[in-house]
Amino acid sequence: MAVTLRDVADLAGVSFKTVSNVVNGYPHIRPATREKVERAIATLGYKPNPSARSLRSGRTGAIALAVPELNLSYFAELASFVIAAAEQSDLVTLVEQTGGDRDRELALLQSPRMRMTDGLILDPLGMRPEDADALDVAFPLVLLGERSFDWPSDHVTMRNVDATRAGTEYLIASGRRRIAVIGEHEDEVIGSARLRLRGYREALAAHGIEYDERIVAKATLWHRADGAHAMRELLARGAAFDAVFGFNDTLALGAMRVLQEAGVRVPEDVAVLGFDNLDEAAYSIPSLTTVDPGREWIARTAVETLLERIGPGGSKLPPRTRLADFEIVERESAPRM
């Protein structure tokens, strides 16, 4: 059926290993031979068989990226950067969606599908500290998102606590005192939600503002609809607030929409601050002030880190944690002052 090294070799009148050598850029080949072979490759349209190649060499040329879902713009934009970075190194990217579900994340780590790739970049939204053992896998692994697993693996992440502390202080500096929050996870102990809440509380404490759980709203998933829902609940509770910090942009955007439906003016009555700096944050009405966590840097660095592990001697490297810088992007929904 398909053209193989042998077919090319027959046409070129050399041994099939010589064709292999040409394809792989082995240096010691006479120009005449090389040309003969290349012509044969062109006329037959030979393309190497990646299965055979990786069976022999142990490398597949693919990496896997596992995120909760591409529906969430943050992960879509992240995936876009990861795929682009991988392509730079001639790797293809296989995308898995876990739904942020613990069981599916654990299953993925055990899955035979992982043997189709040279390594995995995983955002373990659902896993818990006691699942650390599951991270003891035979393939190179880079975790995204700040998590405190008791397991020495590579991490590429952002400074969640610092960033939300800075965000909250930004709101405080602009004169807000009653700062509501959307995105708490009730029983989660290691994820971004918990860390971001901590940064928020630290900032409050540093400025002598009391923590009031009546203006803290849960949202387990971070879709627009969840932000909208949380905001409706906050409004229903009746506790006053003059700012809202959405733990990501989609939550903030959903919340902002509900605020405006309810006749609340943004930012005059309530300032809104997001987290992620999605493309769309610049185009909402009003445009969204947000914390930019350095998505592109994270994506690029995750791929680099994984490649170092995959490469020769990679398994000997000590576990590394790499932190992105953040930045507050001022827009209309929360002016600096």
Next chain:
Amino acid sequence: MAVTLRDVADLAGVSFKTVSNVVNGYPHIRPATREKVERAIATLGYKPNPSARSLRSGRTGAIALAVPELNLSYFAELASFVIAAAEQSDLVTLVEQTGGDRDRELALLQSPRMRMTDGLILDPLGMRPEDADALDVAFPLVLLGERSFDWPSDHVTMRNVDATRAGTEYLIASGRRRIAVIGEHEDEVIGSARLRLRGYREALAAHGIEYDERIVAKATLWHRADGAHAMRELLARGAAFDAVFGFNDTLALGAMRVLQEAGVRVPEDVAVLGFDNLDEAAYSIPSLTTVDPGREWIARTAVETLLERIGPGGSKLPPRTRLADFEIVERESAPRM
């Protein structure tokens, strides 16, 4: 290094072929033997080697999805559905980004990377009619998006002309007469842009409204920024309009943002209509009336169609074109009346 069939066989005291039979669910195996083997598999943690498997069987268990970029929400949501549908059939999805660039699309069709998969779902944004020959590839291929290639391949797409005609008529029925358009491609002849423009013109003609190119704005890429840019240009031209039809939601949202910055009221002064029904269209201010092209159906159907081709006898099937139903979703930016 890794555990193989042989290792399992040794531990279980059977031939390695028997282990293979167990793994593949061959029926004639004594329960006792099966159990022995399964226990050995479990203790050793055996996982089949997909490279070896696909070298032998010719099937890889992966499909490729090529879209312009995941940054564009439409494609992110589409990819999300495709990946989910593929997973239902135990296939992993390898995502490629072409940037909508003709050369990269053509290169992808020739790329050896394609041999890592059983087939490709491609949205050929940049290809031209004269590139039809490039579609003559050795692997199963399903095209997304309505294109008039002179090549008999499978298509899954939406009724672009009908949908934009209906959208335009919706605006006309609500009393608008000067309907601007954003998203024309100048020199493209086969893509959605051209088809959507045709639907628009058909609707105008049917209602005796003159086509005025002063209110038709180009946008080669369909990001929010492009919509914003196009709207600034429209405003600068000074030609009056009482509605805008963005050829996708992000264009419409970018344009809507600029309108409101300029003090134009939506929908009182100008109605805005989008196309795609993205998640975010429901949360903008005002929420976006839009044409829903049935993204999920398209994704599911594309995977199904590809699977039929991949399956036994698939290459004998006649080329098929499958059309999704569309629907106009009424929201605030363009009320029905």
Next chain:
DNA sequence: TCGCGATCCTACAACGATGCAGAATCACGG
């Protein structure tokens, strides 16, 4: 002329799985 290292090419054995053909065992009717 010979020896020797560089250069160019080839032969053979893997990598880990599956398909096929067939050997061994078993059940059961005549």
Next chain:
DNA sequence: CCGTGATTCTGCATCGTTGTAGGATCGCGA
């Protein structure tokens, strides 16, 4: 007690490639 067909298991060849080892050829100095 044997023949026959189903059941259960094994052995071998094979998929297309790369790594290793080594054979041929060549240039060049001794």
